[in-house]
Amino acid sequence: MAQDKRSEMDSDPLIRMEGITKRFPGVLANDSVDLSIQEGEIHALVGENGAGKTTLMKILYGIYSKDGGQIFFEDELVNIEDPKDANNLGIGMVHQHFMLVPPLSVVDNITLGSEIAHRGVLDREEGKRRIQELANDIGFEIDPEAKIEDLSVGVRQRIEILKVLFREAEVLILDEPTAVLTPQEVESLYEILNNLQEQGKTIIFITHKLNEVMDISDRVTVMRDGKEVGTKEIEDTSKKELANMMVGREVLLRVEKEEPELGEELIRAENLTVTNDEGVELVSNVSFSIREGEVFGIAGVQGNGQTELIEALTGIDKFSSGTVEVQDSDLTNVDGKRIREEGVGHIPEDRLDRGMITDFTVTENFVLGYHTFERYSNRLFMKLRNMDKHAEEAVEEFDIKTPSTKTLAESLSGGNQQKLIVARELSQQPKLLIAAQPTRGIDVGAIEFVHKRLMEERAKGKGLLLVSSELDEIVSLSDRIAVIYEGEFTGMFDADEISKEELGVYMTGSKRQDKEEVRRKALGKVTLQE
Amino acid sequence: MNSERRKELLFNVLMNGVAPLVAIMIAFAIGGIVITSLGTNPFAFFSRMFSLNFGTLRGVSQMIYRATPYFFTAMALSFAFKAGLFNIGAEGQMFIGGLALAWVGFTFTWLPFPILFVLCLIAGFLGGALWGAIPGYLKVKRGAHEVITTIMMNFIAIALVQYLVQNHFMNPNWGIPHTPTVAEGAYAPSLDKVIPWFPAGTRANIMFLVAIILAGLTLVLLDRTKLGYEIRATGLNPNSAEYAGIDISSRTVMTMAISGGFAGMATANFILGPGSHYFLKSEYGGIGFSGIAVGLLGRNNPLGIILAAVLFGFLENGALGVQLYFPNVPRQIVEIMQAIILIVLVIVLELARKFLKRLQKRG
Numbered sequence: 045m046a047q048d049k050r051s052e053m054d055s056d057p058l059i060r061m062e063g064i065t066k067r068f069p070g071v072l073a074n075d076s077v078d079l080s081i082q083e084g085e086i087h088a089l090v091g092e093n094g095a096g097k098t099t100l101m102k103i104l105y106g107i108y109s110k111d112g113g114q115i116f117f118e119d120e121l122v123n124i125e126d127p128k129d130a131n132n133l134g135i136g137m138v139h140q141h142f143m144l145v146p147p148l149s150v151v152d153n154i155t156l157g158s159e160i161a162h163r164g165v166l167d168r169e170e171g172k173r174r175i176q177e178l179a180n181d182i183g184f185e186i187d188p189e190a191k192i193e194d195l196s197v198g199v200r201q202r203i204e205i206l207k208v209l210f211r212e213a214e215v216l217i218l219d220e221p222t223a224v225l226t227p228q229e230v231e232s233l234y235e236i237l238n239n240l241q242e243q244g245k246t247i248i249f250i251t252h253k254l255n256e257v258m259d260i261s262d263r264v265t266v267m268r269d270g271k272e273v274g275t276k277e278i279e280d281t282s283k284k285e286l287a288n289m290m291v292g293r294e295v296l297l298r299v300e301k302e303e304p305e306l307g308e309e310l311i312r313a314e315n316l317t318v319t320n321d322e323g324v325e326l327v328s329n330v331s332f333s334i335r336e337g338e339v340f341g342i343a344g345v346q347g348n349g350q351t352e353l354i355e356a357l358t359g360i361d362k363f364s365s366g367t368v369e370v371q372d373s374d375l376t377n378v379d380g381k382r383i384r385e386e387g388v389g390h391i392p393e394d395r396l397d398r399g400m401i402t403d404f405t406v407t408e409n410f411v412l413g414y415h416t417f418e419r420y421s422n423r424l425f426m427k428l429r430n431m432d433k434h435a436e437e438a439v440e441e442f443d444i445k446t447p448s449t450k451t452l453a454e455s456l457s458g459g460n461q462q463k464l465i466v467a468r469e470l471s472q473q474p475k476l477l478i479a480a481q482p483t484r485g486i487d488v489g490a491i492e493f494v495h496k497r498l499m500e501e502r503a504k505g506k507g508l509l510l511v512s513s514e515l516d517e518i519v520s521l522s523d524r525i526a527v528i529y530e531g532e533f534t535g536m537f538d539a540d541e542i543s544k545e546e547l548g549v550y551m552t553g554s555k556r557q558d559k560e561e562v563r564r565k566a567l568g569k570v571t572l573q574e
Numbered sequence: 575m576n577s578e579r580r581k582e583l584l585f586n587v588l589m590n591g592v593a594p595l596v597a598i599m600i601a602f603a604i605g606g607i608v609i610t611s612l613g614t615n616p617f618a619f620f621s622r623m624f625s626l627n628f629g630t631l632r633g634v635s636q637m638i639y640r641a642t643p644y645f646f647t648a649m650a651l652s653f654a655f656k657a658g659l660f661n662i663g664a665e666g667q668m669f670i671g672g673l674a675l676a677w678v679g680f681t682f683t684w685l686p687f688p689i690l691f692v693l694c695l696i697a698g699f700l701g702g703a704l705w706g707a708i709p710g711y712l713k714v715k716r717g718a719h720e721v722i723t724t725i726m727m728n729f730i731a732i733a734l735v736q737y738l739v740q741n742h743f744m745n746p747n748w749g750i751p752h753t754p755t756v757a758e759g760a761y762a763p764s765l766d767k768v769i770p771w772f773p774a775g776t777r778a779n780i781m782f783l784v785a786i787i788l789a790g791l792t793l794v795l796l797d798r799t800k801l802g803y804e805i806r807a808t809g810l811n812p813n814s815a816e817y818a819g820i821d822i823s824s825r826t827v828m829t830m831a832i833s834g835g836f837a838g839m840a841t842a843n844f845i846l847g848p849g850s851h852y853f854l855k856s857e858y859g860g861i862g863f864s865g866i867a868v869g870l871l872g873r874n875n876p877l878g879i880i881l882a883a884v885l886f887g888f889l890e891n892g893a894l895g896v897q898l899y900f901p902n903v904p905r906q907i908v909e910i911m912q913a914i915i916l917i918v919l920v921i922v923l924e925l926a927r928k929f930l931k932r933l934q935k936r937g
């Protein structure tokens with residue numbers, strides 16, 4: 045595809061952003077940025093957390109006003125005051141945090157704000173027809189009457205895309221569209237994007253995954269510290285070069301893992317079952333054991349019970365049966381406070397809806413969950429000075445970009461919010477860390493750092509329970525890997541005896557090991573590479 | 575960066591200063607038009623009102639007396655608001671708290687001051703807290719929205735209080751239904767007892783100071799204590815609070831209880847302060863509801879709430895006094911103006927927000 049587009053690349057760009065500057069209190073988010081987008085291309089936008097990617101796109105979409113610079117659309121100077129102006133130019137945006145109304149149906153969500161009406165009467169059927177047509181055009185089926193709350197993340201994202209297409213967008217902006225998707229869903233997204241490109245649409249997408257950049261984009265622009273540091277044709281660049289451009293130094297794209305030194309058993313979980321209100325088993329009879337210095341990975345397609353398992357392990361939800369012991373304490377169905385006191389940390393998969401409070405300051409978020417610990421409060425009062433001191437140290441160590449620790453978490457970039465959560469959990473020195481998607485939304489440099497830190501903890505004899513939809517991450521960090529499928533562990537492997545491809549086969553449920561054997565291996569009775 | 579600071583300052587000044595002032599001015603203008611249409615010179619009317627309130631220390635003192643209960647009910651609104659809850663039930667909480675504190679005052683009559691006085695305040699707080707906690711509990715257990723339940727609880731409170739006073743506490747020979755008088759040990763000292771330069775013989779009493787102290791304590795509670803941290807976390811994002819191991823059910827109930835407790839103390843000003851010393855339901859109607867307006871006008875900030883409460887006290891006290899001079903202007907003019915302030919405020923705030931957005935766009 046990229047080749048076909050070559051000739052067009054040399055023509056005048058469709059969109060030209062020139063000298064875009066945007067200030068936030070204490071931050072120069074965009075510093076005289078130039079960006080030009082050719083008609084019909086897939087253009088990737090990459091850069092470190094806080095580099096200003098989202099800000100630049102929100103300016104193009106009229107959500108933020110710019111402090112300086114100009115935007116040309118088809119060589120004409122345009123003034124994009126709000127998203128309505130952007131829509132009129134045919135520019136649409138899919139945000140990283142979906143903006144759908146969960147209890148409403150697909151049609152109602154898509155037509156919301158641009159309803160089709162005849163003489164003031166809503167024409168819902170016409171809306172449904174057009175939605176189905178649009179969906180078919182880009183290659184998928186959809187039930188327009190389904191309720192959003194019943195749909196998976198991947199499908200919700202397609203609906204966001206349809207919503208933009210429904211408004212007759214020619215240019216689609218996608219902010220980290222793959223961050224929340226499973227590898228399979230990423231594949232279907234690629235297909236959709238390719239179909240859109242064939243229809244002549246122009247696509248700009250932000251991502252931290254350099255594989256994706258190489259896979260589907262025609263050109264890529266790298267940003268660093270609010271500045272544009274270069275735009276490349278995809279065939280003239282490599283992952284390595286892009287990583288260097290982003291971070292300004294050599295980045296290890298692989299994790300260095302030492303031989304494990306296993307110690308005592310840290311956690312022993314047996315026959316865990318989680319049942320929902322309707323009595324359906326979301327987690328069935330899961331058993332495992334993790335020892336000091338061990339990383340236990342759980343691989344699985346999202347929605348197979350991993351969220352429920354983790355939420356019950358960390359005191360948010362409850363098991364209907366089974367036992368959890370952390371060293372000698374029984375931690376079955378105790379609350380989150382007790383679990384943290386026993387030295388178990390938790391990085392939740394949803395940073396905004398679990399991991400932080402956006403209206404709290406960086407410092408206040410830094411102690412969330414640990415606020416009752418002696419170092420942060422006494423019986424009545426918070427120890428504000430201590431809180432601040434520790435938060436500042438963490439901001440420094442984890443390189444969290446924020447004007448100060450008194451800044452509201454809301455104004456941090458997505459990746460920096462994630463880093464704040466990771467920093468909080470690692471700083472509290474848990475003996476067991478339960479981490480779900482720990483590196484979601486963070487840049488390659490920061491991933492390298494977080495992985496390094498996790499491996500250091502492992503070397504110190506800490507344990508890690510890792511859930512990630514990034515197979516690379518699971519395979520490169522874990523010592524043992526369990527596959528979860530429909531709430532059950534269906535496979536149990538040593539990390540070095542299984543390939544990503546094979547894991548994928550187990551993850552889709554096409555293959556499974558013997559139940560008893562999985563259980564035995566998960567509980568560590570057959571001791572692996574000691 | 576400097577321009578950003580300036581923008582932020584402008585935002586604060588506009589939203590918290592200019593908008594309320596404009597709302598107040600428009601309310602006075604409309605009030606003036608109504609007064610003119612009644613054949614009275616509005617300038618004479620308002621200047622008389624002004625001199626009645628501010629002309630003498632006595633006037634100021636009366637104004638403070640009228641302002642004090644609003645201070646309490648507005649704090650009820652604003653405390654819940656800070657924790658993400660809408661307590662529209664200050665009216666009912668005020669009645670229940672008021673009857674509770676009066677009951678303690680006329681029941682444990684042998685207790686001396688300040689023991690009885692303090693017990694009365696605690697009873698008022700607890701009465702209001704109970705009435706506030708019920709909607710909090712219903713929200714937690716049944717998912718009932720607190721706006722609906724607090725409003726319903728208002729009706730229940732009004733009926734309950736009426737029933738209790740008429741059937742249990744009242745001497746049937748009295749013309750108006752009210753409770754027996756509270757014992758002397760429950761009396762709230764008038765302000766001149768604690769502030770030497772205050773004129774004696776007015777009804778302003780230390781409940782005004784109690785309100786100020788409570789407002790200060792509230793700030794400390796929310797910003798510096800563990801409980802306040804958990805209350806705010808629960809209000810701002812219950813899911814994340816749950817993740818953090820915070821017992822969100824208990825925090826929600828507690829927030830509503832504290833909020834209701836503030837409202838429950840509102841009538842102490844009338845019952846314990848100088849005056850008739852009994853619970854007279856008909857005298858307090860609307861103070862809970864007006865608290866919503868005062869809280870909004872005060873922009874949920876303690877200093878703002880004092881000023882807003884004083885304005886409401888100004889209007890009310892002025893309306894009482896000014897009748898002597900302008901008998902053809904009904905005293906309800908004040909209620910009209912209070913309502914207008916609220917309506918206009920909402921509009922002005924929205925306009926200010928739009929204007930600021932426009933300004934931001936220009937950069």
Ligand SMILES: Nc1ncnc2c1ncn2[C@@H]1O[C@H](COP(=O)(O)OP(=O)(O)OP(=O)(O)O)[C@@H](O)[C@H]1O
Nearest residue numbers: 068073093094095096097098099455456457458459
């Ligand atoms: N609404 C806001 N208020 C204040 N500061 C903001 C706001 N939005 C972004 N910023 C700041 O601007 C900078 C750029 O943020 P932006 O969200 O554009 O980064 P990004 O490149 O998208 O990063 P990420 O990869 O982490 O999503 C950050 O330092 C951030 O703190």
Ligand SMILES: [Mg+2]
Nearest residue numbers: 097098457458
């Ligand atoms: Mg971003």
